[in-house]
Amino acid sequence: MVYKIAWIKGDGIGPEISDAALHVIEALESKYNLNFNIVFYEAGDYCLSKIGIALPSETIEGFRSADAAIKGPVGETSMDVTVKLRQLFDLYANIRPIKNFPTIECIRNIDVVIVRENSEDLYKGLEFEFDNMAIALRVISDYATRRIARVAGEIANKRSGLVTIIHKSNVLRKTCGLFSKVAKEELSKYHVKVNEMYVDAASALLIRSPERFDVILTTNMFGDILSDEAAQIAGSLGIGPSANLGEEKALFEPIHGAAPDIAGKNIANPYAMILSFKMLMEWLGERKNDQRLKEAASTLESSVVNALKMGYKTPDIGGNKKTNEIGCFLYKLIKNL
Numbered sequence: 001m002v003y004k005i006a007w008i009k010g011d012g013i014g015p016e017i018s019d020a021a022l023h024v025i026e027a028l029e030s031k032y033n034l035n036f037n038i039v040f041y042e043a044g045d046y047c048l049s050k051i052g053i054a055l056p057s058e059t060i061e062g063f064r065s066a067d068a069a070i071k072g073p074v075g076e077t078s079m080d081v082t083v084k085l086r087q088l089f090d091l092y093a094n095i096r097p098i099k100n101f102p103t104i105e106c107i108r109n110i111d112v113v114i115v116r117e118n119s120e121d122l123y124k125g126l127e128f129e130f131d132n133m134a135i136a137l138r139v140i141s142d143y144a145t146r147r148i149a150r151v152a153g154e155i156a157n158k159r160s161g162l163v164t165i166i167h168k169s170n171v172l173r174k175t176c177g178l179f180s181k182v183a184k185e186e187l188s189k190y191h192v193k194v195n196e197m198y199v200d201a202a203s204a205l206l207i208r209s210p211e212r213f214d215v216i217l218t219t220n221m222f223g224d225i226l227s228d229e230a231a232q233i234a235g236s237l238g239i240g241p242s243a244n245l246g247e248e249k250a251l252f253e254p255i256h257g258a259a260p261d262i263a264g265k266n267i268a269n270p271y272a273m274i275l276s277f278k279m280l281m282e283w284l285g286e287r288k289n290d291q292r293l294k295e296a297a298s299t300l301e302s303s304v305v306n307a308l309k310m311g312y313k314t315p316d317i318g319g320n321k322k323t324n325e326i327g328c329f330l331y332k333l334i335k336n337l
Contacts, residue, residue: 002036004065005066005280006062007040007041007070008041008074012075012257013260013263016264020326021270022038022327023327025038027335028334039066041059042056042059043059043074043081044074045077048077055085060085068251068284069249069252070252070277071253073253073256086119091245091250092144094115095116096116096223096230096243097113097241097279098111098227098230099234100235101234101239101308102309104234106235107234107235110230113215114226115216116219116223118244122137122221123224140176140178149183152183153190155215156192157191159214162192163217164196164213164215165179165195165196165218166198166199166218167199167218170198187217202216202226203226206226207229227240227255236269236317237256237257238268238317240256241253242255242276252276254273254276269314269317270314270327274326274330278301303330
């Protein structure tokens with residue numbers, strides 16, 4: 001079976017880490033007899049400067065027709081690309097697994113999954129200027145909270161069974177109050193233990209005692225911030241993959257930015273991009289009931305672990321390897337299995 005993958009390389013280091021990941025995918029296709037029809041689409045800052053629009057209609061339609069999509073980071077046009085794609089295709093669940101990898105120096109041992117509501121909150125983009133003021137509207141609904149709580153419950157059932165709801169209801173009494181109330185109601189239907197914590201206290205505890213968390217359920221902006229913090233606790237944003245999931249569509253991406261200061265230097269960390277494709281294969285394998293994809297995903301992660309153990313690290317995680325060297329080494333590891 002041929003799987004169409006829509007691929008946006010993005011800005012800054014996006015093309016470099018994409019090319020490294022694409023080289024690894026060649027080895028997976030050969031080993032597991034997979035056939036990915038990878039179609040490249042443009043979006044982001046460079047696209048805006050070239051044709052005057054950050055997210056062309058061709059890219060939107062390419063996403064619509066694909067079995068799954070993956071993108072590299074984009075720069076200042078993130079709201080016009082990433083957030084817009086999430087909204088257009090109702091990719092309401094942002095899943096960010098954060099854990100330690102061998103040989104990467106970390107602040108603490110951590111293994112959490114951040115389940116972030118992805119369609120509402122301040123990221124709705126409802127901002128206005130009026131009489132020398134700027135106003136942003138925060139939207140939290142019963143419907144969106146219930147469905148993201150169900151995602152957290154399902155993930156927790158497969159892990160330790162602990163969900164921590166993170167909010168700020170002591171100040172944001174209506175919006176966070178509703179999120180807390182509805183999330184607890186929905187999670188009561190699952191066999192999970194539920195804790196609650198204010199976001200400021202949670203951000204401190206996450207650094208001091210990350211073992212206190214397993215599945216974190218939170219709102220859009222809080223989840224965006226906490227997931228970057230968690231990735232840094234594990235050692236680097238460069239190892240953090242993510243999934244944006246809807247009922248029918250999914251978009252996968254590294255959690256880090258475009259890093260224009262190191263673009264073109266061949267030193268960017270491609271592991272987050274590579275692990276994002278691993279998440280893509282897991283999701284697509286489950287959806288299409290294709291065991292080959294699931295096995296390929298498992299092989300890809302174990303190959304990343306082995307590469308790290310053998311010293312294949314970029315400068316951000318204490319190594320001296322180039323971006324393309326990581327891709328080439330993973331290609332050889334998988335081909336030689």
